[in-house]
Structure formats: C-alpha cells, structure tokens
Amino acid sequence: MTGREHDQDVDGEGRQACETQPSDGGAPKVRIDWRLDRRDIDDGGIDGPPLTYQGVPFTGEVVEAIGDQLLWQDFYVDGYQHGLARQWWADGPLMAEGLMVWGHCRGVFRSWNHDGTLAKEQVFDDAEELIEVREDFGPARPDALPRSCPQCGLDLVQEITRHAAHGGQEGTDEWWRCPGCGFLGRPDLGGRPILHPFVRPTGEDGDCVFCGGEECNRASETFVRDGWLCGWVVCMACGRENVRRIKRVR
Ligand SMILES: [Zn+2]
Ligand SMILES: [Zn+2]
Numbered sequence: 001m002t003g004r005e006h007d008q009d010v011d012g013e014g015r016q017a018c019e020t021q022p023s024d025g026g027a028p029k030v031r032i033d034w035r036l037d038r039r040d041i042d043d044g045g046i047d048g049p050p051l052t053y054q055g056v057p058f059t060g061e062v063v064e065a066i067g068d069q070l071l072w073q074d075f076y077v078d079g080y081q082h083g084l085a086r087q088w089w090a091d092g093p094l095m096a097e098g099l100m101v102w103g104h105c106r107g108v109f110r111s112w113n114h115d116g117t118l119a120k121e122q123v124f125d126d127a128e129e130l131i132e133v134r135e136d137f138g139p140a141r142p143d144a145l146p147r148s149c150p151q152c153g154l155d156l157v158q159e160i161t162r163h164a165a166h167g168g169q170e171g172t173d174e175w176w177r178c179p180g181c182g183f184l185g186r187p188d189l190g191g192r193p194i195l196h197p198f199v200r201p202t203g204e205d206g207d208c209v210f211c212g213g214e215e216c217n218r219a220s221e222t223f224v225r226d227g228w229l230c231g232w233v234v235c236m237a238c239g240r241e242n243v244r245r246i247k248r249v250r
Contacts, residue, residue: 030060050079066090066162066172074100089114090160090172104128114158115144145193146185149178156185156195161236171239184218186234196220196232213237224249 032041032053041062043051050057057079064071071090075083081100089095093116098109105124113119123132149156156176176185176195185195198218200206206215213235220232229249234241 030058032058032060032062034062034064051076051081052079066160069172077102089158091174098122105130113144113147117144145176145187146195149181149183150185150195150197151183152178152181154178154180156183161239173234173239186218186220198234201233208235208237208240209242210235210240211238219244222246 030053034041037053040054041051041058042055051062052058053060058076059078061073061075063073069090069092070086070088072085072087074081074085077083080103082102083100085096085098085100086094087096093114094112095114096109096111099106105122105128106126107124109122109124110118111120118137119135120137121132121134122130123134125131147156148154157179159175159177161173161175162171174187175198176187177183184198184200186198188194188196198220200215201217201219202215205219206217207213208216216235216237218234218236222229222231224230225243227248228245229247231244231246232241233244
C-alpha cells in the first residue's frame with residue numbers, strides 16, 4: 001500500500017492519538033489518523049526507516065478517514081507495517097486488501113471494483129516477488145455504474161469532494177471524471193445505475209448563491225419537472241445543492 005497522497009495537512013489542535021485498553025487484557029491499541037495527526041507522523045518515505053509517531057517507532061493502527069468512513073487502514077509493529085492493509089471507496093465498499101509482514105507484501109493482494117466485483121489479484125511469494133497477476137474477472141455487474149466515458153470510452157476516474165459541515169456532518173460527493181475529454185458524471189441519488197453529466201457553468205451561473213463562492217458550481221443537464229425546465233446545481237465549495245428553475249415549458 002504505497003504511493004498514497006499523504007500530504008493533506010489539517011489544522012489540528014495538537015490532537016492526541018486515542019489509546020484504549022482492549023477488554024481481553026492485551027497490549028494497548030493505538031489508532032492514529034494520517035490527516036489529524038500528520039504533524040506527529042514520519043513515515044521515512046516508501047523504503048525508509050520505520051514509521052514513527054512523535055519520534056517513536058509506532059505500534060498500532062494508522063488510518064485515514066472521512067467522518068466514520070475509513071479510506072485506508074494499516075497496522076504497524078515497532079514502525080513496520082505488519083498485518084492486514086485495507087482500502088475503501090469513500091462511500092463504503094472495500095477497494096483493496098492484502099497482508100503485510102514486517103513491511104513486505106505477502107500472499108494474495110486483491111482489489112475490487114466499486115460494485116464489489118473482483119478486479120485484480122496480485123500474488124507475492126515469501127521473498128516479496130510478484131509472481132502472478134490475475135485481472136480477467138469479467139465485466140462489472142450490469143447494474144453497476146458505467147466505468148468508461150460515454151463520450152470517448154476512456155476509463156473514468158472517481159473523484160471525491162468533501163463539503164464542510166453545514167448544520168451537521170462533514171460529507172462527501174462522488175463524481176466520475178474522464179481524464180481524456182473532461183466528461184464529468186454524478187451517480188444518480190435514487191440509485192439507478194446511471195451517471196448524470198455535469199458541466200461547469202460560466203459567469204453568474206457559476207457562482208454559488210449560498211456561500212458566494214465564484215465559479216464553484218457544477219450543473220447537470222437540464223430536465224423538465226412540474227412544467228419547468230430545471231438544472232441541478234451543486235456547489236463544489238460548500239457542498240450545498242439545489243434544483244434551479246430556468247424557464248416555464250409546456
Ligand atoms: Zn471522455
Ligand atoms: Zn457554495
């Protein structure tokens with residue numbers, strides 16, 4: 001589990017890792033969050049020295065989370081990654097899982113599509129040699145979201161935006177973006193296996209009426225509802241969204 005983006009620093013108030021005593025009387029379990037405890041963590045680089053927390057080789061769990069949703073979770077013993085390593089899609093499904101033994105990949109690492117179907121298996125031997133890669137697991141389920149761009153056919157890339165807490169919880173929005181033509185789709189909130197194409201409106205239409213942010217709106221294709229031509233507008237800055245009436249139609 002290497003190559004993650006780990007550099008999102010957060011203005012924490014010197015947050016302490018929480019330490020709990022497990023009921024089975026084992027060693028204390030410590031969880032640190034990469035985003036919240038970033039300033040106290042030194043991973044020494046990909047092949048570097050052991051991971052330290054506040055200068056001490058770390059034993060415990062390292063995670064990154066959005067609210068209650070873990071994005072990834074690794075376990076460390078004396079600063080070496082040791083135990084199951086997992087990643088999740090930001091809206092919940094498991095994305096990848098494998099076993100680390102004293103900092104080395106061991107056995108089968110699996111990754112899954114967003115719809116839960118198996119995407120890839122990588123097999124490592126005891127010397128951490130990658131000895132096999134299996135990828136041909138057939139198509140994603142037919143009720144899954146489209147994974148290729150409807151305009152140019154390239155694989156879409158998932159993009160998660162966060163919105164700050166307004167009247168409650170921090171939350172996320174999920175988008176699928178084409179790295180080729182720039183197509184931007186948003187999953188249907190009603191659960192249908194479709195992506196709604198969104199555009200970035202220009203001028204006044206691009207400005208958020210709620211937070212005043214400029215050019216932070218994304219807008220859906222227009223649709224007709226209750227005799228009005230409407231657009232679905234989402235602000236990327238504050239996360240608020242609304243259906244905007246454009247004009248009366250028959
Ligand atoms: Zn495209
Ligand atoms: Zn806004």
